[in-house]
Amino acid sequence: MYDADQNRTENRVGQADIKIAAKNVQVYYGETHAIKDVSVDIEDRLVTAFIGPSGCGKSTFLRCLNRMNDTIPICRVEGDIHIDNEDIYDKRVDPVQLRAKVGMVFQKPNPFPKSIYDNVAYGPKIHGLAKNKSELDDIVERALRRGAIWDEVKDRLDAPGTGLSGGQQQRLCIARAVATEPEVLLMDEPCSALDPIATSQVEELIDELKQNYSVVIVTHSMQQAARVSQKTAFFHLGNLVEYDETEKIFTNPQDSRTESYITGRIG
């Protein structure tokens, strides 16, 4: 999968179409300095992977990109983050609008206590994406198919989403996120609860999404990062240690910490 994409990817890296540009980002939780001066450019139409040991700030940084940290009262974000050359922390930017554009799949599955159908239809309804019921039905079906869960739930769309298994819930949340057609999709360990078959289906989805969108994925699986991403960022203790093309990170890391991590010596 990775090899097949390689040519096209490398072409594009040259002309670097930057979707998200983060400069000198600092994040504090009260006194804790969770993200230390991170600058990173995330390109459009490819998959960027964030890797790093637990607690190093991957989720925190990801949540800065759609201002989800605004919901945590003690969290303070400094620095600039531009998406499509627009400062997302500018006062004029409406975080609600931003989050419609930058969708997110959370680390822990969090389906609403509603039916499976309503879970997926929630975003499209809010944003008025469907003109009528049958259009909405189509959107829901398409999203569930892309979330690789359609076959399992097509006969019980009225059952509560909270009644699904953990892995099914995670795929439901993926379907829910793609149903609103975001331009950027942030996925925080989307496959941590999935079996290998569902994982490969989700990876296929990620592959498909990158035709049009940019995808940022946090993962603890080196293989997954290598399989799906074109660029990889390695975080360690709140610092961005290394950010480069995935192949380079995995074959020829510049920093010794990166090397120890991917070979399994720290983490």
Added chain:
Amino acid sequence: MSTTLVVLIVLALGAAGYVLGRGRALREVNGDQRRLHSLPSYYGTNVAMKTVVPAMLLMGIWLLAQPLIVETSVRGDLQDEAERQNRSVSLMMSDVRRVANGLDVAVSQGVMTRERASNMRTEFTDVRERLGQAGVALGSDVTSAVLRAAQRYRAISGRADLLRTGVVLALALAGLAFGLRNSTAGYRARNVVESGIKILLILAACIAILTTIGIVLSLVFNTIEFFRLYPASEFFFSTTWSPSFGGGSELGIIPLLWGTLYISVIALIVAVPIGLFAAIYLSEYASKRTRAIAKPAIEILAGIPTIVYGLFALLTIGPLLLRVFGDQTVGWMDAGTAVMTAGLAMGIMLIPFVSSLSDDIINAVPQSMRDGSYGLGATQSETIRQVILPAALPGIVGAILLAASRAIGETMIVVLGAGAAARLSLNPFEAMTTVTAKIVSQLTGDSDFRSAEALVAFALGMTLFVVTLALNVAALYIVRKYREQYE
């Protein structure tokens, strides 16, 4: 020996048992605590528990049972006398108790010697006057039969008291010895104390349940008694309420239930939206500091006694409504007391109830639900309307039902705010009354307690109990179902 002294002695024995048990266990292992099965304090507690608990339990039960047993034996003597005087035995029995008590007081104050109290006769002494000197006022002259019965009562009680003291102390000592004998190194004192604590907790639960059952049974029996005197069909279906103690009362519950319902509904119409919106503001929008100030401020409302709300209804809300809807303007209202007055006051009373419970419930909705919704680009109010409220709805319904059962049981506000006329009317500006207010008025006159007019209070209470019970059960059921959702 007085009961207090016995209790103190038993407690002292328990304390001694603690020290002895702990010491004995430690001595057996030469002070090496690690060779004991349990910590030393468990050995002490074990002995103290075995000394105190059975003795105290026995004493409690004995104290409850003794008067009953003494009375039955004295009652037999009074039977003939009561028939001769054509008085009921239970009335005479209460005289006997009063005289016996009086004699006790007189002896303890030194007005009378012990022998004199046991031997004196009405033929030779004016008992009423002598007891009056000791500060014990009796309503009527003491007949010789009553005096004799009272003396017998004292004699039996005295013997029983002595026996009780002996048995209780013996039991405490036996427990102490038994506990001490067990205090060996291998004894599982920790487990025994654990099960002792469990039994204690079970006992407490039993007492709570038994008293509830007792209350319900007394309601049931008196209600049955009432239905013997007054047809149930009339009680439930008659639309007039006009008790008259001379006889020929009509005791239909419908106007009272109507009043209760009407006032409660108005109260809920006031309290539910305001309380709920306040809860949403506090839990979703307010900053931490606002919340820290506003939440207790609202909860202070819950601490105001209902009589104060009643005064507020009578003196403020009533006149205010009268000015707006009275004769000077639209003329819907003739007096300050009305369903509306009481309903508004009760609604204000219920606001903190609804808001505080709903606030807790809304806060219990996990943050991840909000994150999920915000992450999809929903605004705060969309999130509240479409995710948080539906998730919290069962709990909120439970809170509202609890508030409703409080509204139904409320009395003071109704007495002061709604008037006393039992009326079936749709006009909310008319005076009406409720079940609870009528229970009060049926029992506070000096009526014969066995008449239908007084007993109806129990039937009313029973009806109310059933209604609120049903509401509470529904509320609990809904709240419990809600809890399962996130677990």
